[in-house]
Amino acid sequence: MNPSPKPLLVKVCGMRESANIEAVADLRPDFLGFIFHPGSARYAGTALQPELLRALPESVRKIGVFVDAGTVPILTTLAAFGLDGAQLHGQETPAQCAELRNAGVLVIKTFSVGDSLDLEALRPYEGTCDYYLFDTKGLAPGGNGIAFDWKLLRDYNFRTPYLLAGGIGPENIATLTALHLPGLVGVDLNSRFETAPGRKDAARLAPALAQLRRGAAPRPQAV
Ligand SMILES: O=C(O)c1ccccc1NCC(=O)[C@H](O)[C@H](O)COP(=O)(O)O
Numbered sequence: 001m002n003p004s005p006k007p008l009l010v011k012v013c014g015m016r017e018s019a020n021i022e023a024v025a026d027l028r029p030d031f032l033g034f035i036f037h038p039g040s041a042r043y044a045g046t047a048l049q050p051e052l053l054r055a056l057p058e059s060v061r062k063i064g065v066f067v068d069a070g071t072v073p074i075l076t077t078l079a080a081f082g083l084d085g086a087q088l089h090g091q092e093t094p095a096q097c098a099e100l101r102n103a104g105v106l107v108i109k110t111f112s113v114g115d116s117l118d119l120e121a122l123r124p125y126e127g128t129c130d131y132y133l134f135d136t137k138g139l140a141p142g143g144n145g146i147a148f149d150w151k152l153l154r155d156y157n158f159r160t161p162y163l164l165a166g167g168i169g170p171e172n173i174a175t176l177t178a179l180h181l182p183g184l185v186g187v188d189l190n191s192r193f194e195t196a197p198g199r200k201d202a203a204r205l206a207p208a209l210a211q212l213r214r215g216a217a218p219r220p221q222a223v
Contacts, residue, residue, distance in 0.1 A: 007215040009186030014042035016198045023202040037067040041197035054082040067141045097128035112137035117152040136166030145191040161185040
C-alpha cells in the first residue's frame with residue numbers, strides 16, 4: 001500500500017497590518033512571521049499591535065525575523081510583542097542559536113542558497129535549532145521572490161527538519177511537493193502572495209494552504 005501524503009507546515013511571512021494579520025490568521029497557518037530588520041519594506045516594528053498578536057489563536061506560532069541582531073534585543077522584542085520564536089536570517093552562530101533555544105525560544109535558522117549548497121556547513125548547528133529554513137541568496141537578506149534549485153537538498157540527511165523559502169507561489173507548489181525532499185516539513189510564503197509589500201492576499205493564500213496541507217502525493221511505488 002502507498003504511504004499517505006505528508007502534510008506540510010505553512011509559514012506566512014512579512015505580516016504587519018492588523019486587519020490583514022487577522023484575515024491570514026483565520027486561515028490557521030502554522031506560523032506567522034514579522035520582520036524586525038529595519039532595511040526591509042516589510043518592517044513590522046512600528047506597525048504591530050502587541051495586544052492583537054496576543055489575541056491570535058495559540059496554534060498560530062508567531063515568529064520574529066531578525067538579521068544579525070544581538071540575543072538581548074531579540075529576547076526583548078519577543079517579550080514586547082508576545083512572540084514565540086525567532087527566525088535568524090543573517091550570519092548568526094550556533095552558539096547564539098543555542099543561547100536563544102535555551103531561553104525557551106523556538107529557533108529557525110536561515111541559510112541563504114546560491115548556485116550550490118555546502119551541507120557540511122550545517123553540521124555545527126545540529127541540536128541548536130528547531131528548524132532550518134533554506135532561502136534564496138539575493139540582493140536583500142530575504143523576500144527576494146526568487147526560487148533556488150530545490151534539488152540541491154536531495155541529499156539532506158541531518159536530523160533538524162527544515163522549511164523551504166524563496167519565490168514559492170501558486171505556480172510552483174506542485175513541483176516542490178513532487179520532489180519528496182528528505183527533511184522537508186514546511187514552506188514559507190511571502191512576496192508571491194502579496195498585493196503590496198507586507199500585505200498578503202488571503203484569497204490567494206487559502207487554496208495554497210489547502211494544497212500544502214494535503215501534502216505531496218505519495219511517490220509512485222516501484223513494481
Ligand atoms: O521579506 C523580507 O523583506 C525579509 C527581509 C529581511 C530578512 C528576511 C526577510 N524575509 C524572510 C522570509 O522568511 C521570507 O518569507 C523569505 O525570504 C522568502 O521570501 P520570498 O522570496 O518573497 O517568498
